[in-house]
Amino acid sequence: MTVFIAILSRTAKALLTLLAIAVLNFFLIHAAPGDPAVVLAGEAGAADPQMIEQLRERFGLDQPFHVQLGKYVWGILQLDLGYSFRQGAPVIDLIADRLPATLLLTLTAFVISLVFGIALGVAAAARVGRASDSALTTLALLFYATPLYWAALMAVLVFSVWLGWLPGFGYETVGASYSGFARVLDIAKHLVLPALTLGLFFMAVYMRMTRASMLEVSTADFVKTAKAKGLSGPAIRRRHILRNAILPVVTLAGLQAGQLVGGAVLTETVFAWPGIGRLMFESLAARDYNTILGVFLVSAAMVILFNIVTDIVYRIVDPRIGARA
Amino acid sequence: MWKRFSSNRPALVGVVLLIAVIAVALLAPVLFPNGPWKMVQRPFLMPMAVDGLPLGTDTLGRDVAAQLAYGAQVSLLVGLVSTLVALLIGVPLGALAGFYGGYVDEGAMRFTEFFQTIPNFALAIVLVAIFEPTLASITLAIAIVSWPPVARLVRAEVMSVRRREFVDAARLAGLSKPRILLTQVLPNTVSPIIVMASLMVATAILLESSLSFLGLGDPNALSWGYMIGAARTVIRSAWWLSFFPGLAIIITVLALNLIGEGLNDALNPHLRQRGQKP
Numbered sequence: 001m002t003v004f005i006a007i008l009s010r011t012a013k014a015l016l017t018l019l020a021i022a023v024l025n026f027f028l029i030h031a032a033p034g035d036p037a038v039v040l041a042g043e044a045g046a047a048d049p050q051m052i053e054q055l056r057e058r059f060g061l062d063q064p065f066h067v068q069l070g071k072y073v074w075g076i077l078q079l080d081l082g083y084s085f086r087q088g089a090p091v092i093d094l095i096a097d098r099l100p101a102t103l104l105l106t107l108t109a110f111v112i113s114l115v116f117g118i119a120l121g122v123a124a125a126a127r128v129g130r131a132s133d134s135a136l137t138t139l140a141l142l143f144y145a146t147p148l149y150w151a152a153l154m155a156v157l158v159f160s161v162w163l164g165w166l167p168g169f170g171y172e173t174v175g176a177s178y179s180g181f182a183r184v185l186d187i188a189k190h191l192v193l194p195a196l197t198l199g200l201f202f203m204a205v206y207m208r209m210t211r212a213s214m215l216e217v218s219t220a221d222f223v224k225t226a227k228a229k230g231l232s233g234p235a236i237r238r239r240h241i242l243r244n245a246i247l248p249v250v251t252l253a254g255l256q257a258g259q260l261v262g263g264a265v266l267t268e269t270v271f272a273w274p275g276i277g278r279l280m281f282e283s284l285a286a287r288d289y290n291t292i293l294g295v296f297l298v299s300a301a302m303v304i305l306f307n308i309v310t311d312i313v314y315r316i317v318d319p320r321i322g323a324r325a
Numbered sequence: 326m327w328k329r330f331s332s333n334r335p336a337l338v339g340v341v342l343l344i345a346v347i348a349v350a351l352l353a354p355v356l357f358p359n360g361p362w363k364m365v366q367r368p369f370l371m372p373m374a375v376d377g378l379p380l381g382t383d384t385l386g387r388d389v390a391a392q393l394a395y396g397a398q399v400s401l402l403v404g405l406v407s408t409l410v411a412l413l414i415g416v417p418l419g420a421l422a423g424f425y426g427g428y429v430d431e432g433a434m435r436f437t438e439f440f441q442t443i444p445n446f447a448l449a450i451v452l453v454a455i456f457e458p459t460l461a462s463i464t465l466a467i468a469i470v471s472w473p474p475v476a477r478l479v480r481a482e483v484m485s486v487r488r489r490e491f492v493d494a495a496r497l498a499g500l501s502k503p504r505i506l507l508t509q510v511l512p513n514t515v516s517p518i519i520v521m522a523s524l525m526v527a528t529a530i531l532l533e534s535s536l537s538f539l540g541l542g543d544p545n546a547l548s549w550g551y552m553i554g555a556a557r558t559v560i561r562s563a564w565w566l567s568f569f570p571g572l573a574i575i576i577t578v579l580a581l582n583l584i585g586e587g588l589n590d591a592l593n594p595h596l597r598q599r600g601q602k603p
Contacts, residue, residue, distance in 0.1 A: 017442050032455045145578035147531055149538050150553060150571035153560055161561050255441075262446025266535055270557065280447075281539055284454055296451045299444050307442070 003315050010311060014304040021300050022076045025293045026069055032289070051085070081297065082290035086283070091294035095276055099298070101171055102275030104187075105267065106260050106302075108195040113202035114253055118246065120203070121210025126237060128215060136207070143204035148263050152197040152270035159193060166192050171274050190271075198267040202260060206249055213245040220244070247318060254310030258303035329591040336587020342580035346573075350397035357391035361547045365391075372565050383552070383566050384559060392547055393573050399548040400577060403464050404530040408522055410468035411529075415475025416511075416518065422476070423483030424506045434480070437473045445470035449532060453541045460543045463536060467529050478521055482514035489513075516592040520585055527581035534574050549574050 063071075075082075081091035124136040143151075160168030167173070172186045217223065218241050226236045261277075268277035276295045283291040330336055349356075359365065366375060370382040372389075380389035422433035452466035486492065487510050495509045536542060537550030538557075549570040556566030 017439060020439055021443065028451065028455050033457065141579060141582060142575065145527070145531075145575045145582055147534055147538070147550070147553075147571060147574050149535060150567065150574065153553065153557060153567050154571070157560055157564050157567075258442070258444035259446065262444045262450075265446065265450065266538065269539065280450065284450070284539060284541065287454075289455065292451055292454055296444075296447050299447050300442065303444050304442060 003312065006315060007308070007312060010308050014308060017304060018297070018301055019073065021297055022073050023069065025076075025297060026072045028293065029289065076297070081294035084283070084288055084291045086286040086288040087291070091291050094279060094291060095294055095298050098274055098276045098279050101273060102261075102264055102268070102277060103302075104191065105194055105198065105273060105275060106257075106264050108191060109198035109202070109263075109267075110253075110257065110260055112195055113199035114206055114250070116199070117203040117206025118210045118249060121207040121249075122214060122237065122242060124207065124211045125214035125218070126233075128211075137211070140204040140207045143200050144208070146201065148197065148201055149266040149270055151200055152194070152267050155193045155197050156270065166190075168193055169272050194267045194271040194273050197270075198260065198263055201263070202253075202256065205256070206253060209249045209252060210245065213248055214241055217241045217245040247314075250310070251314070254307055257306040257310075258300075261299045261302055327591075330587050333587045333590055335583045336590075339580040339583025339587065342576055343584060346397055346577050346580065347401065349394050350401050353391070353394035353398060357388065357394055359388075359391065361392040361395040362387065363391075369559075369563050372569075380569050381565055384555065384563070389552075389566065389569060392552055393549070393569060395547050396549040396552060396570065396573065397577070399460070399543075399546045400530045400533060400574070403460065403467065403533040403548075404526040404581075407464045407467035407471065407529045407533075408525045410464065411471040411475055411525060412518070412522060414468065415472035416479050418472075419476035419479030420483050420506060420511060420514075423480035424487055424502075424510060426484075430480070433476070437476045440470075441473045443470075446532065446535065449536060450539065450541065453536055458536070458541045458543055460546055463533060463541070463543060466536075467532050470532070471525055471529060475518070475521060475525075478517060479514060482517055483510055486510045486513045520589045520592060523581055523585035523588055527578045527585070530574065530578055530581070 079092050081095070083089075084091050084094055087094055120136055120140075124133045127133040156168035159165050167190050171190055172178070172183065173190075178186050214237075218237075223236060223240055226240050231240075264275060265277035265280050267273065268275045269281040272278065276298060280292055280295040283289075283295070364386040365388045366378060366382045366386050368382055368384050368386040370378060370386075372381040373379060378388055378390065380393065383389055383392065418433050418437070422430040422437075449466045449470045452469060453462055456462040456466075483506075487505075492505060492509055495505045500509070533542075534548065534550030534553075537548045538554040540551075540554060542548050542551040542554075552570040553567045556563060556570075560567055
């Protein structure tokens with residue numbers, strides 16, 4: 001029951017946040033230099049005065065400010081994110097078209113970064129102070145300092161151009177028209193490099209956090225008890241330390257999911273991955289503000305949804321969280 | 326404190342690297358008096374192919390080494406100024422929330438949470454795209470997406486410091502509330518803020534380079550991210566055009582992270598024990 005109430009309150013809060021972002025978008029359009037109608041039309045519409053006039057009417061730009069705001073937010077509540085004149089389609093359709101590719105990429109990258117990050121963090125903590133620990137820690141520091149898009153470019157160069165092991169471009173082989181399992185395999189091959197490079201930075205983050213968390217928990221009294229009981233090192237690490245150390249890592253990972261969505265803009269740009277990040281990049285060059293703001297809103301919604309899901313999962317996994325709140 | 330910092334070898338490596346980057350940035354006009362935009366040779370020259378062009382030339386025949394040197398100026402400037410602006414937003418907000426509590430705290434934290442929920446790179450893209458990419462708008466956008474962690478940190482620090490005995494003593498001595506906050510509480514929160522700030526400069530440099538990579542850089546300021554973005558489409562034929570600017574970013578960001586961690590160990594010695602011994 002408490003879980004249910006928690007979900008309800010989280011959802012209400014999430015809706016409020018999304019509304020606030022919609023209002024923020026509205027103010028951004030009006031804060032942009034120039035006529036809001038021209039801003040909304042983007043470069044494509046700038047040459048056509050008739051279209052601008054239509055836009056002005058449709059968005060009620062001749063009406064008082066608060067009426068305009070109401071109209072805009074009401075439109076967003078009905079999933080009307082405006083029209084992309086550049087692409088000749090409603091923004092919501094463009095996004096819906098590309099969202100699955102982004103979800104596939106970010107979720108794969110999230111799982112990769114979490115699994116490898118935690119595994120390496122545990123390994124480093126178990127060998128603290130030794131050469132292999134220093135090597136892992138140094139590697140994590142390097143990944144942590146590497147720009148995502150640069151890692152992506154270098155991955156394309158090495159694994160795709162030089163070695164020819166994996167495709168470095170697109171979502172599936174164009175013109176191959178695979179079906180069934182062959183198609184899944186083809187997409188998976190295309191997914192490897194983008195997901196790995198997107199996950200690399202976050203893997204470094206989670207590894208450092210896991211290592212620190214493991215070392216912190218390992219000084220706790222119950223670990224001494226476990227040692228006194230005569231349990232072996234690996235058993236203590238797995239059953240006592242890891243279970244307690246992992247919670248803060250996963251909590252922060254859930255909070256950081258938003259950065260993953262932002263990073264997708266860079267990865268998708270490099271790999272020509274047909275997701276909403278690539279859509280945003282294309283819209284930047286075209287100055288297609290409706291699409292840019294639409295992608296922004298949807299990526300925020302993705303982050304909020306993700307946070308709610310992780311929150312619910314914790315409440316089920318760790319009953320202490322519900323009791324504390 | 327300096328002793329603890331200087332006995333930390335990675336942190337010293339960070340200092341040396343950072344000094345090198347700063348020196349290159351400052352000496353850029355001396356080393357490359359022609360500026361970064363001038364055509365000096367054939368385009369697409371490999372590194373070391375021609376004397377005097379150790380890193381080769383780009384797609385328009387411009388000196389890559391000169392571009393790297395001038396790019397260092399942009400990265401350091403944007404990283405530093407945006408962090409200062411983020412501190413100017415985050416420190417007062419966090420201090421007021423932590424010190425006064427109640428409705429002030431509630432309101433400030435809701436506001437901070439809202440900004441933390443928004444994917445920060447996406448927000449930075451939107452801000453720079455809408456306000457036209459200039460050094461000022463890029464710096465401001467990075468500051469706007471970076472201040473929330475500062476506000477949270479300062480709030481937590483102020484909340485723990487304001488319960489200490491010397492604050493009670495100051496209150497008994499008749500100091501006004503704002504004066505207690507400014508002269509008694511805030512000075513005691515400085516060290517974690519310094520640590521966070523040094524790490525923020527690193528993140529800001531990464532953010533700036535990512536924005537320029539997407540074409541959202543100031544068209545009048547050549548930056549490392551822009552170099553990589555411009556060379557992206559020719560990665561197959563001219564790898565060095567993307568490789569060296571990336572290396573420059575890694576070195577700078579790594580240096581700042583090492584320094585930040587060294588400062589953290591030096592300023593919070595009680596945390597140091599952790600992880601040192603198995």
